[in-house]
Amino acid sequence: MMQAVAAIPPFERFYEERKDEILGYLARLLGREAAEDAFQETFLRALRAYGKLEHGRHLRAWVFTIATRVAVDERRRATPVAEAQDVPVHDERPVYAELEHLAGELPPTERAAVVLRYGYDLSYDDIGAALGSNAEAARAAASSGVRRLRRKEAS
Amino acid sequence: MTTVPDSLDRRFRDAAASAGLLDVAYDFADSPIGTLLVAASGRGVCRISFDPEPERELEALARAFGARVLRTPGPVDEARRELEEYFEGARHEFDLPVDLSPLPAFQRSVLEELVRVPYGRVDTYGGLAGRIGRPRAARAVGGALNRNPVPIVVPCHRIVGASGSLVGYAGGLERKRALLGLEGAILAG
Numbered sequence: 001m002m003q004a005v006a007a008i009p010p011f012e013r014f015y016e017e018r019k020d021e022i023l024g025y026l027a028r029l030l031g032r033e034a035a036e037d038a039f040q041e042t043f044l045r046a047l048r049a050y051g052k053l054e055h056g057r058h059l060r061a062w063v064f065t066i067a068t069r070v071a072v073d074e075r076r077r078a079t080p081v082a083e084a085q086d087v088p089v090h091d092e093r094p095v096y097a098e099l100e101h102l103a104g105e106l107p108p109t110e111r112a113a114v115v116l117r118y119g120y121d122l123s124y125d126d127i128g129a130a131l132g133s134n135a136e137a138a139r140a141a142a143s144s145g146v147r148r149l150r151r152k153e154a155s
Numbered sequence: 156m157t158t159v160p161d162s163l164d165r166r167f168r169d170a171a172a173s174a175g176l177l178d179v180a181y182d183f184a185d186s187p188i189g190t191l192l193v194a195a196s197g198r199g200v201c202r203i204s205f206d207p208e209p210e211r212e213l214e215a216l217a218r219a220f221g222a223r224v225l226r227t228p229g230p231v232d233e234a235r236r237e238l239e240e241y242f243e244g245a246r247h248e249f250d251l252p253v254d255l256s257p258l259p260a261f262q263r264s265v266l267e268e269l270v271r272v273p274y275g276r277v278d279t280y281g282g283l284a285g286r287i288g289r290p291r292a293a294r295a296v297g298g299a300l301n302r303n304p305v306p307i308v309v310p311c312h313r314i315v316g317a318s319g320s321l322v323g324y325a326g327g328l329e330r331k332r333a334l335l336g337l338e339g340a341i342l343a344g
Contacts, residue, residue: 010213010224011177019164024157039159040167047176050223 006056014050014059015043021120022067028103028115029071038074042067061122065130068112072131075108102152103145110145117142168227178221180230183207187242187337188330191307193231196220199252200234202304205326219257238307244337247274249308258304265299272313275338279317301325307334 022042026035045066100119103111109131116122116130117138127138172180179201181194192207193200194216201220204212216224228235233251240246253270255263268287272278278286280293280300289295300311306326312334316322324331 008217008222010217010222012213012225013210015225019159020157023159023163027157036163039163040170043167044170044174044176047171047223047225051178051221053222 008050008053008056009059011047011050014046014063018060018063019043022063025064025115025120026067026071028100028119029068029108029111030074031104034074034078038067038070042070045070058126061126061129064116064120064122064126068116068130069132072108072112075111102149105152106145106148110141110148113138113141114145114149118146168225169229171225172227172229176223177225177227177230178223179216180225180227181212181216182226182228182231182235184231184235184238186238188326188333191238193234193238194224195230195234196254196256198254198256200231200305200308201254201257203234203238203306203308205306205330234308241307242337251308253305253308255305255309261295262299262302265296266303266305266309266311269300269303269311269314270309272310274310275340277313277315277319277335277340280314280322281317283314297323310334313338313340 019039023035023039026038026042029035030038042063046063049066103114106114112131113127116127117124122130124135124138124142127142128134128136131138131141171177175197177197179194179196181192181202184191184193189205190207192202192204192209192212194202194204194212202212202216213224237246237249237251241249255266258266264287265283268283271286272283280296281290284290284292284296287296296314300314301323303309303311303325306312312324312331321328321331321335
């Protein structure tokens with residue numbers, strides 16, 4: 001029996017479904033003003049790659065990946081910061097909910113990992129892909145980010 | 156919940172078109188016979204739809220031309236302007252390039268011949284069949300016209316039955332009558 005491959009939707013539909021969420025995500029990472037340029041860059045990159053997609057699965061994680069790379073590039077250009085250190089892991093959702101307002105002070109990789117995990121519920125596999133690393137590194141970055149948030153709150 | 160402001164949305168859509176990243180650009184146009192969806196590929200106008208149901212139209216465009224289908228007005232501005240002039244009676248011929256490339260060869264030959272039927276005149280299904288060298292194919296010609304993706308610009312409304320009756324039109328006979336009326340074509344019945 002033929003199994004339907006997840007069809008690639010017309011770009012218009014994909015864009016309409018994802019645009020608000022992606023702008024919100026970029027605003028959390030970069031602030032509202034810088035987010036607008038990053039938004040355009042994200043969807044232009046998505047559009048460039050869209051014709052080469054082989055199926056329509058995981059499009060949400062895919063566009064978050066692109067947005068993350070755009071944001072991390074942008075932040076690295078703006079403010080060079082130290083990389084995260086590896087640390088152990090727990091579910092830190094409640095902490096994130098309280099401390100999200102401080103996330104702007106995290107280094108870009110940690111910040112993206114924390115926001116994607118606790119703000120948008122992406123899996124560590126997807127976050128690892130978004131960060132150009134792997135699930136373990138994503139988990140470590142998210143965890144380190146949350147610890148840093150706690151320290152910032154305490155200080 | 157963040158909402159993308161219209162200015163940013165518009166900026167992205169324009170940038171996408173300017174960068175040449177689209178398989179198909181489309182927008183809507185008001186006309187005396189209802190709202191039209193007008194779409195253009197890189198080669199020319201590839202779809203004009205009456206009563207557009209965007210979901211279905213976009214799927215069909217994506218299948219025929221590629222998935223990078225985006226609503227953006229720039230690339231269809233010229234088509235909208237020519238249509239507006241046509242509906243004002245100021246334009247009798249379209250200068251727009253038309254993209255019929257995804258169509259089967261027979262249908263393309265019918266539609267390419269159809270463009271030669273002048274403004275305000277009509278021909279018959281059999282007449283058009285004869286002109287493409289397939290005099291017995293009147294019925295197949297009817298089928299090809301019924302699936303014309305670019306009505307108005309490719310003027311399938313100018314083809315009528317042997318008795319001069321309107322016979323059929325994918326956009327509905329009322330629209331066919333309105334278009335022929337606008338052109339001042341004289342009809343039987």
